[in-house]
Amino acid sequence: MLAAPAVRAQGFPERPIRLVVPFAPGGGGDTLARLSAQPAQTLLGQPLVLENRPGAGGNIGAESVARAPADGYTLLYGTNGTHAINEALYPRLPFRPDVDFIPVVALTRIALVLVVRKELPVETGAALIAWLKDRPGQVTYASAGNGTTGHIASEMFRTAAGVDIVHVPYRGNAAAMTDLAAGRVDIAIDLIPAAAPLLEGGAVRALAVTSMQPLPSHPNLPTVASFLPGFEVGAWDGIFAPVGTPTEAITMLNAAFRKGMRQEGIVTKLRLRGAEVAPIETPADFASYVAAERQKWASAVRASGAQMG
Secondary structure, eight states: OOSOHHHHHTTOOOSOEEEEEOSOTTSHHHHHHHHHHHHHHHHHTSOEEEEEOOOGGGHHHHHHHHTSOSSSSEEEEEEHIIIIIHHHHOSSOSSOTTTSEEEEEEEEEEEEEEEEETTOSOOSHHHHHHHHHTSTTTEEEEESSTTSHHHHHHHHHHHHHTOOEEEEEOSSHHHHHHHHHTTSSOEEEEEHHHHHHHHHHTSEEEEEESSSSOBTTBTTSOBGGGTSTTOOOEEEEEEEEETTOOHHHHHHHHHHHHHHHTSHHHHHHHHHTTEEEOOOOSHHHHHHHHHHHHHHHHHHHHHHTOOOO
């Protein structure tokens, strides 16, 4: 049994809980949200009903939760996009990440992968940089859209490597990866869950991961830091509740998600998608982490020059 008898005694949860996923069905975020919810709902004793509300980089779904009753029965699957990048990217955000939400639990950290079209004549990250420097302004990189994690990470790579590459934004990861596989664009830095299906089928080639250490799921892939010292970037996700949600509900939800995420089968499934369970235990620690991430990603957005109207 889940060790939260005081909350159980007060009856939470007494009915299904709505978990808003602010991204389209079938994408990387949607997949990770569903994996994370499966064990938690068993431990809570109530269904977690996932509702996809995509649009505006996650802002539409996030706003709907920010305006929802603060009773623990409406939650947000949030990311570094909704709670760190978008605040710097959109001049008029319809909610305030640091004011309208309570961080409940950190779920995973997700590495990105540097991938190229399979015909590109390079085999290593260092060779890629040399190849790019010989072709300033002639090479294209794909992203899931302006201001997405992949876009900002690619701009960080462009700056760190000192190369001139041209951004081609798409409407979502799937479209970007499809065109990369078709050879219509040259390279991409995207979330491993988004790139994994094409990597497994050999439609694109991976050169490196953006984590500081090699990934258990891809142990043979070097890190970008091995040829660009100090380079590290990763996405993350977690559960957020509207501000004012009772502490007892937050405690119960945190315990259920943390215990569920550490089940061996779930850890294995997450690793296959390039995600590792976040080593953050308490809501307070998660709040501190999110605050630091807001500053880091704001600096990256400003450096990229990305802006959404």
